[in-house]
Amino acid sequence: MPETPAQYYQRLKALAMAKRVLYKVETSKINLTLIRSIYKSEGVKIDYWIPKGRKIKACYFADGEPSVMVDKNLPNEPKIFALVHELKHHWVDRDAILDGVHKCGAYDDNNFVEIGAEVFAAQFIYPDTEMLTDLENFGVPPAACTPEHIVRFKSACPAPVSYTFLVKRFERFKRIEVGSCKKVQFKKLEEQIFGTPVYKRPSFIKNRKKKRT
Ligand SMILES: [Zn+2]
Structure with a gap:
């Protein structure tokens, strides 16, 4: 066969x-x-x-x-x-x-x-079993996750994976509905949750410009 x-x-x-x-x-x-x-x-x-x-x-x-x-x-x-x-x-x-x-x-x-x-x-x-263990250890709910769960999981998980990768996994593990995160702007959400990264802050950009001149 x-x-x-x-x-x-x-x-x-x-x-x-x-x-x-x-x-x-x-x-x-x-x-x-x-x-x-x-x-x-x-x-x-x-x-x-x-x-x-x-x-x-x-x-x-x-x-x-x-x-x-x-x-x-x-x-x-x-x-x-x-x-x-x-x-x-x-x-x-x-x-x-x-x-x-x-x-x-x-x-x-x-x-x-x-x-x-x-x-x-x-x-x-990122083997499936490792991710499942991490999800459990980080206390991610087994269903009805929000985009915020994905952002927080990404920052805590050890694997070098993108949001696209994690969304697919969350879908396959039935923690989110398929397609439910299509319109989510994860990088923006990440900044809302964790604050603007240093390199994007106006004070940093100003200083960098000063240093260059
Ligand atoms: Zn190929």
């Missing part, structure tokens, strides 16, 4: 956990330096680029010396996610890409190869 998508995603989650063990990955220590060192061990080159008009964050090239092109200007959290997504292509899809079965950059939402890479990256960066 061929593998169902659900079985495929389970297998990728297991692979993500195995790779974490292999590289002794701890969630709180995941950063770009660690990801770059994994790329180095795997012999995959990273090429930074500035995409012009195309909505692709990263792309894997299997030919010859494998390499990944990644949008230089991505913030750290989505950059880490994109780089781990591409590692799944390297570990799982390389032969299929070389055979032309799967095309790089085929970001079709119905494409289970791509969804699989998202599942893999999410599990690699």
Whole structure:
């Protein structure tokens, strides 16, 4: 019997956990330096680029010396996610890409190869079970969470993940309704809750300008 998508995603989650063990990955220590060192061990080159008009964050090239092109200007959290997504292509899809079965950059939402890479990256960066434990430890309600819960959780959780990442997880864990946070401006809400970050305060900007002159 061929593998169902659900079985495929389970297998990728297991692979993500195995790779974490292999590289002794701890969630709180995941950063770009660690990801770059994994790329180095795997012999995959990273090429930074500035995409012009195309909505692709990263792309894997299997030919010859494998390499990944990644949008230089991505913030750290989505950059880490994109780089781990591409590692799944390297570990799982390389032969299929070389055979032309799967095309790089085929970001079709119905494409289970791509969804699989998202599942893999999410599990690699912040395993489900770890997040569930953290949610419980931080006292996040098991249902009917508010955007404020997500903001507070993000600031307390050890994983380098974006609001987009956390919203998807809160949805899957049924702590919020799917789509309920679509219009939430999390960065704004974050400033309302925690105050304006130092670098954005008028006094800081004034001082910085003074120093420059
Ligand atoms: Zn992909």
